[in-house]
Amino acid sequence: MLGGSPDDRPALVSLDTTHLLVVFSAGTDPGATGIYNIPRLRYSVIDTASVATPTCQSLDPRDDVFSTDNSVSQLSPSAVRGPDGVYLSWRSEARAGDAAGDQIWFKYVGWDTTLETPLDIRDPETLIPRVCEGSVGDQRTPELALVPAATMPPNGALAIAWDDYSQSQGTQSGDPDVVVHYAPIHARPAAPLKIVTENFTGADGSPWPAQWHSVLTAFTQPPVTIQANQGRVIWAGTGGTAINYITDHKALDVEMFTKVRLSPNSATAGFVARMIDGPQPSYLAGRIGDLTNDTWRVYAVIDGGAPITIAAGPFIGPGTLAAAFTVWAQNLDFFMRFRVKTTPSGIYVAIKLWLSDLPEPTAWTAAGTTSDPTILNKFGNTPGRFGLLATEVVGRSSTFDDFQATFYEGANHGDPALPPNSGVLPRGSALYRECTPDMPCASGEACCTGAADCATGLLCSTSLNQVAGLGSHAQTCGAAHCTNHQLDPAQGETRVDCGGADCPPCTCTSTAVRGGSGYASAACPGGIGDADCGTSADCLSGLICAQDLGWKYGWSAGSDVCTPFHCFDRVQDVDEAGIDWGGSCGTAQCPPAGSNRCTVSCPCAKGFGDCDFSDECTTGLVCGPKGANFGVAYDVCVAPHCTNKVKDAGETKVDCGGADCGTICP
Numbered sequence: 001m002l003g004g005s006p007d008d009r010p011a012l013v014s015l016d017t018t019h020l021l022v023v024f025s026a027g028t029d030p031g032a033t034g035i036y037n038i039p040r041l042r043y044s045v046i047d048t049a050s051v052a053t054p055t056c057q058s059l060d061p062r063d064d065v066f067s068t069d070n071s072v073s074q075l076s077p078s079a080v081r082g083p084d085g086v087y088l089s090w091r092s093e094a095r096a097g098d099a100a101g102d103q104i105w106f107k108y109v110g111w112d113t114t115l116e117t118p119l120d121i122r123d124p125e126t127l128i129p130r131v132c133e134g135s136v137g138d139q140r141t142p143e144l145a146l147v148p149a150a151t152m153p154p155n156g157a158l159a160i161a162w163d164d165y166s167q168s169q170g171t172q173s174g175d176p177d178v179v180v181h182y183a184p185i186h187a188r189p190a191a192p193l194k195i196v197t198e199n200f201t202g203a204d205g206s207p208w209p210a211q212w213h214s215v216l217t218a219f220t221q222p223p224v225t226i227q228a229n230q231g232r233v234i235w236a237g238t239g240g241t242a243i244n245y246i247t248d249h250k251a252l253d254v255e256m257f258t259k260v261r262l263s264p265n266s267a268t269a270g271f272v273a274r275m276i277d278g279p280q281p282s283y284l285a286g287r288i289g290d291l292t293n294d295t296w297r298v299y300a301v302i303d304g305g306a307p308i309t310i311a312a313g314p315f316i317g318p319g320t321l322a323a324a325f326t327v328w329a330q331n332l333d334f335f336m337r338f339r340v341k342t343t344p345s346g347i348y349v350a351i352k353l354w355l356s357d358l359p360e361p362t363a364w365t366a367a368g369t370t371s372d373p374t375i376l377n378k379f380g381n382t383p384g385r386f387g388l389l390a391t392e393v394v395g396r397s398s399t400f401d402d403f404q405a406t407f408y409e410g411a412n413h414g415d416p417a418l419p420p421n422s423g424v425l426p427r428g429s430a431l432y433r434e435c436t437p438d439m440p441c442a443s444g445e446a447c448c449t450g451a452a453d454c455a456t457g458l459l460c461s462t463s464l465n466q467v468a469g470l471g472s473h474a475q476t477c478g479a480a481h482c483t484n485h486q487l488d489p490a491q492g493e494t495r496v497d498c499g500g501a502d503c504p505p506c507t508c509t510s511t512a513v514r515g516g517s518g519y520a521s522a523a524c525p526g527g528i529g530d531a532d533c534g535t536s537a538d539c540l541s542g543l544i545c546a547q548d549l550g551w552k553y554g555w556s557a558g559s560d561v562c563t564p565f566h567c568f569d570r571v572q573d574v575d576e577a578g579i580d581w582g583g584s585c586g587t588a589q590c591p592p593a594g595s596n597r598c599t600v601s602c603p604c605a606k607g608f609g610d611c612d613f614s615d616e617c618t619t620g621l622v623c624g625p626k627g628a629n630f631g632v633a634y635d636v637c638v639a640p641h642c643t644n645k646v647k648d649a650g651e652t653k654v655d656c657g658g659a660d661c662g663t664i665c666p
Contacts, residue, residue, distance in 0.1 A: 002026060002027035002036045003025075003026065003027055005025060005039050005073075005075055008024075008025045008039065008075045008076060009076075010022050010023060010024035010025075010077065011023045011024070011077040011078050011079035011088070012079070013079040013080060013081050013086055014081055015045065015081075015086065015111045015118075015119075016111070016113070018047060018048050018049045019045055019046065019047055019048070019111075019118075020045070020046040020048065021043065021044075021045055021046075021079065021086055021109070021111075021119070022043065022044050022046060023041060023042070023043045023059065023077040023079055023088060023090075024041070024042055024043075024077065025039035025040065025041055025042070025073075025074060025075040025076075025077065026039065026040060026041075026042045026056070027039055028040045028070070030070040030071050031071065038070075038071060038072075038073055039073045039074060039075045040058065040059075040070070040073070040074050041058070041059040041074040041075075041077060041090055042056045042057065042058055042059060043056070043057060043059050043119075043121075044056045044057070045118075045119055059074075059088075059121065061074070061092075061105070061125060062124045062125060063105075063124075063125060063127075066092060069095065072092055072093060072095055073092065073093040074090055074091070074092055074093075075090065075091055075093070076090055076091040076140065076141055076142060077089070077090045078090070078142050078143050078144045079144065080144040080145060080146050080158065081146070082146060082156075082158070082185055083149075083155065083156060083185065084110075084185070085108055085109055085110045085111055085120075086108075086109040086110075086111060087106065087107070087108055087109070087144055087158055088106070088107045088108075088109060088144075089104060089105065089106050089107070089128070089142040089143075089144050089160065090104075090105055090142065091103070091104055091105075091139070091140055091141065091142060092105060094138070100137075101137045101138040101139070101165070102138040102139060102140050103127060103128075103139055104127075104128040104129070104139040104140075104142045104160075104162050105125040105126065105127060105128065106125060106126045106127075106128045106142075106160065106183075107121075107123060107124070107125040107126070108123045109121050109123070110122075110123070117195070120195075122195070128142070128160060128162070128181065129164075129179070129181060137164075137165040137166040137167065138163075138164075138165040138166075138176075139162050139163070139164055139165070139166070139179075140162060140163045140165070140176070141162060141163045142160065142161070142162045143160075143161045143162070144158055144159070144160060144161075145158070145159040145161075146158065146159075147159055147182065152182070152184065155184065155185040155186060156184075156185050157182050157183055157184045157185055158182070158183045158185060159180055159181075159182055160180065160181045160182075160183060161178060161179065161180045161181075162178075162179060163176040163177075163178060164176050164177045164178070164179040193406045193407065193408065193414070193416065194249070194406070194407055194408070194409055195404065195405065195406050195407075196211070196246055196249060196403075196404070196405045196407075197402075197403065197404050197405075198211070198212075198231070198403040198404075199229070199401065199402060199403075200226050200229055200230050200231040200400065200401055200403075201226075201229050202226040202229070203226065204225075204226065204227050204228065205225050205226070205227070206225065206226050207224065207225065207226070208224055208225075208226060208231050208244065210247075211246055211247055211248060212224075212244050212245070212246065212247065212387065213244070213245055213247045214242055214243065214244045215242070215243040215244075215245075215281060216240060216241070216242050216243075217240035217241050217242075223235050223240065223242055223392075224242055224244060227399070229401075230399050230400065230401045231244075231388075231399065231400040231401065231403075232397055232398070232399045232400075233390035233392065233397060233398050233399075233400075234263075234392065234395070234396070234397035235392045235393070235394055235395070235396065235397075239391075239392055239393040239394050239396075240391070240392070241389070241390070241391045242389070242390050242391075243272055243275070243281065243283070243387065243388075243389055244387045244388045244389075244390075245272060245275055245385035245386060245387030245388075246385065246386060246387050246405065247385075249385075249386070249407065249409060250383040250384055250385060250386075250409070250410060251273075251274075251383050251384070251386060251407035251408055251409060251410070251416075252274065252340075252342055252381075252382075252383050252384075252408065252410075252411060252412070252413060253340060253341045253342060253407065253408050253412075253413055253414055253415070253416045254273050254339075254340055254386045254405055254406070254407035254408075254416050255337070255338065255339045255340075255341075255405070255406050255407070255416040255417055256271050256273075256337070256338045256339075256386065256387075256388075256403070256404065256405045256406075257335065257336070257337050257338075257402075257403070257404045257405075258271075258335070258336055258388065258400050258401070258402060258403045258404070259333055259334070259335055259336075259356060259400065259401040259402045260333075260334050260335075260336050260353075260398060260399065260400055260401075261332065261333055261334070261398070261399040262289060262334075262397075262398055263392075263395075263396045263397040263398070263399075267289055267390070267391075267392045267393075267396040267397060267398050268287050268288065268289025268294065268389075268390065268391045268392070268398070269287065269288060269289060269336065269388070269389065269390050269398040269400070270285055270286045270287030270288060270289075270336070270338070270351065270388070270389040270390075271285065271286055271336070271338035271351065271386070271387070271388060271389055272284065272285045272385070272386060272387055272388070272389050273285070273338070273340040273349075273384065273385075273386040274340060274379045274382065274383070274384035274385075274386070275384045275385035275386065275387075276378070276379075276382060276384050276385075277385070278303070279304075280303045280304025280305075281301070281304065282300075282301060282302045282303055282304075282378055282379070283300070283301055283384065283385075284298070284299075284300050284310075284340055284347070284349055284375075284379060285298070285299055285300070285301065285307075285389055286298040286299075286338050286349060286350070286351030286366065287351070287389060287391070288313070288336065288351060288353045288365065289391070289398075294315075295312050295313065295314070295315045296312070296313035296314050296351075296353075296365060296366055297309050297310070297311065297312045297313055297366050298310045298311050298349040298350060298351055298366050298367065298368060300370070300372075300375045300378070300379065302374065302375070302378050308372065308374070308375065310349050310368045310369075310370045310372075310375075311349070311350075311366050311367055311368025312366060313351075313365045313366030314365070332355065332356075332536060332544070333355075333356040333357075334353050334354065334355055334356055335353070335354055335355075335356050335360065336351065336352065336353050337351070337352050337360075338350070338351045339351075339416065339417065340386075340416075341415065341416060342380070342413050343369055345369055345371055346369045346370050346371035346372075346376060347369065347370050347375065347376065347379060347380065348367070348368070348369045349367070349368060349369075349370070350364040350366065350367030350368075351364065351365055351366050351367070352364045352365045353365050355544075355565060357541045357542055358542060358565065381411065383409075383410050383411050386405060386407065388400055388403065435447060435448040435449075435453035435454065435460075435477060436453055437452040437453060440452075440453055440454050440455045440477070441453060441454055441455065441458075441476070441477040442455050442458070442477060443455075443458060443464065443476075443477055443478050443479060443502065444464045444476055444477065444478065447475060447476060448460035448475050448476060448477050449475065453477065454477035455477065457479075457480065458477040458478060458479060458480065459477070459478060459479075459480045459483055460475050460476070460477055460478075461475060461476070461478055461482070461483045462475055462476075463476075463478050463482045463483050463497060463503065463504055464476045464477075464478040464482070464503075464504055478502065478503070479491070479502035479503065481493070481497075481502065481503070482497050482498070482502055482503035482504070483497060484497070484528075485497065485527045485528050485540050485542070485543065485564075486527050486528045486529065486584070487514070487527055487529070487530065491503075494506050495508055495524070495527075496525075496526065496527030496528075496530060496540065497527065508523065508524035509524075510523070510524045512524075514530060514531070515531050515532065515550070515555045515556075515559065516531075516532060517532050518532065519531060519532055519533075520532065520533035520534075520538040520539060520545075520562055521533075521534075521538050522537050522538055525538060525539055525540045525562075526538060526539050526540065526543075526561075526562040527539075527540055527543070527562060528543065528562060528563065528564060528584050529553040529561060529562065529563075529584075529586060530561065530562045531550045531553065531555045531559040531560060531561040531562070532550070532555075532559045532560055532561070533545040533560050533561065533562050534560065538562070539562035540562070542564065542565070543562045543563060543564060543565075544562070544563060544564075544565060544568075545560050545561070545562055545563075546560060546561055546562075546563040546567070546568070547560050548560065548597075549561050549563060549586075551586075551588055551591050551592055551595070552567075552581065552585060552586025552587075552588045553586040553587075553588070554586075554587075554588065557591060557592050557595045557597070561586075563585065563586075564584050564585070566585075567580050567581075567584070567585035567586075568580065570600050570615065577589075578601050579600050579601050580599070580600055580601055581599075581601040589601050589602055590602035596608075596609060596610050596632070596634065597610055598610060598611040598612075598616035598617065598623075598637065599616055600613075600615050600616055603615070603616050603617050603618045603637070604616060604617055604618065604621075604636070604637045605617075605618050605621075605637065606618075606621055606637055606638060606639065606660060607630045607636055607637070607638070607662060608636060608637060609623075609627060609632065609634045609635050609636035609637065610627075610634035610635055610636075611623035611635050611636065611637055612635070614637075616637070617637035618637065620639070620640075621637040621638060621639060621640075622637070622638065622639075622640050622643060623635050623636070623637055624636070624637075624638050624642060624643040626638050626642055626643070626655070626656075626661065626662060628662075628664060628666070629642075629656050629661055629662025629663070629664050629665065630662040630664065631662075631664055636662075638660060638661055638662070639660035639661065641655075641660065641661075642655050642656075642660055642661035642662075643655060652665060653665045653666075
């Protein structure tokens with residue numbers, strides 16, 4: 001490990017009588033240039049009673065800007081011991097073009113030697129100063145000091161000081177001023193929950209980290225490996241099931257969270273809890289996947305027997321609305337959450353799944369409380385293992401990352417609920433209100449926290465923060481069309497949500513033509529109706545790149561287009577004129593003539609295709625692999641008796657001939 005800035009100094013604070021916390025900047029080389037000139041914060045707990053060499057770990061930011069940009073320097077750490085833990089502060093250097101300049105951050109760190117990991121760094125950092133105008137320009141060299149409770153009752157306070165270059169202290173502002181904020185310390189509740197995390201860091205092909213153990217069905221080569229710093233389960237030569245559990249903990253009440261990606265259909269992923277070791281394991285579980293003819297559910301397995309369903313979710317069968325998941329969900333990132341909790345009426349088990357760039361839904365995908373005596377006798381009072389579950393056919397895979405479990409160790413009961421996990425701290429929540437409903441702001445004025453803080457017709461967003469000179473952290477009032485994810489040329493926009501008199505300037509320098517190859521890209525993401533895109537990473541957050549659906553927005557039938565998620569849910573909702581068409585889903589209800597495509601909004605008649613599901617056929621027909629009977633090489637809509645493998649209803653051969661099934665019989 002190389003040192004940080006030569007003039008930077010570490011922060012050192014006592015945790016207890018035998019432990020010290022040191023926080024310091026270390027040189028990093030995120031661009032692999034061979035020059036380690038980007039200081040980033042590291043920390044180490046030093047046991048003064050031990051001769052063991054201390055280990056150093058990264059103090060990674062959760063802020064939604066810096067968590068994705070490791071080229072921004074962190075330095076000037078400061079620390080002070082409070083009555084209930086340690087408080088840290090540090091400086092981040094300015095990002096190129098950011099009016100906020102250098103910024104000061106503040107973070108609480110817990111210390112509890114009764115926990116397996118005594119140092120708790122889960123609290124998000126907070127932006128200092130917490131006023132809008134005070135964050136312009138540079139804030140540097142933070143220092144912390146404890147104000148005792150006798151001076152500032154009831155719990156004391158922190159004095160937070162820094163060199164301030166914002167010129168926000170009036171006409172006599174210095175360059176810099178020394179600014180001090182006083183922050184009252186509030187009593188913090190005890191944290192009885194334990195937490196386990198896993199980021200699956202390791203060399204490609206290596207086993208999962210040592211805290212995991214796998215219970216596998218027959219396999220030709222180890223299916224559980226690390227790939228691209230993610231935990232993957234893939235079956236080669238045969239299909240199977242892998243139960244991967246944390247080895248050094250058992251619990252009754254547990255909540256787990258993970259990111260998951262499913263390969264093309266026939267992959268499932270989920271969780272296990274209260275798993276009891278043995279030749280035929282017993283466990284509670286929940287699973288979700290893109291396997292056709294499968295029901296998402298939470299269930300129990302006792303001594304390796306058949307699953308006992310506790311609650312069922314959607315059925316992924318041909319022709320069902322949920323079956324669309326097997327098509328569009330492949331290789332997209334999702335979040336999953338799983339909860340097992342003892343209640344007065346039994347054991348509550350629940351699982352939910354949502355797209356990673358959408359808000360977490362309130363409702364669970366499948367949830368239920370079981371009072372089945374067989375399940376209660378097996379699992380009611382027996383702490384068990386917990387972890388991840390994956391079931392695949394040959395060549396399919398499930399990939400996991402950012403695993404987190406919160407639980408009560410052993411036979412202890414309690415609510416294990418985790419707060420909604422976005423992985424980062426939205427910067428807008430770090431600011432005190434400047435605009436208010438009583439004094440709403442015009443476009444680009446001060447800081448807001450919601451539309452009620454803005455004048456009529458304006459929305460509160462980050463779209464104008466840089467134009468207003470407030471920096472990347474700020475939310476300001478701006479025109480609604482600058483945040484609607486659509487290109488509005490009538491409002492002067494030259495690309496989606498930028499350009500013209502109201503919106504920020506466009507930064508994309510691409511000369512690609514809208515509707516043509518390469519228009520939407522990771523560097524110049526597309527909005528609703530923008531084509532052509534290659535993957536969902538080429539679209540703005542909340543949109544997906546839909547294959548061959550450019551025709552809905554007036555582009556060629558084979559073009560891929562950025563589209564909202566609701567345009568695939570096979571329900572008329574949001575601003576749609578019909579099921580999955582109209583409004584933000586595009587104005588075209590039916591594909592162009594000759595495109596050989598059926599849709600739920602424009603179903604096909606008998607003998608026509610290409611269809612994927614039966615709801616893409618007119619009433620009374622089903623989608624089946626009978627194109628050859630009609631002289632085409634794709635699935636078509638036919639009468640149900642044309643797929644029942646019986647010669648009936650006027651057929652001249654099994655499922656062929658007659659009035660319904662096509663006349664080209666093998």
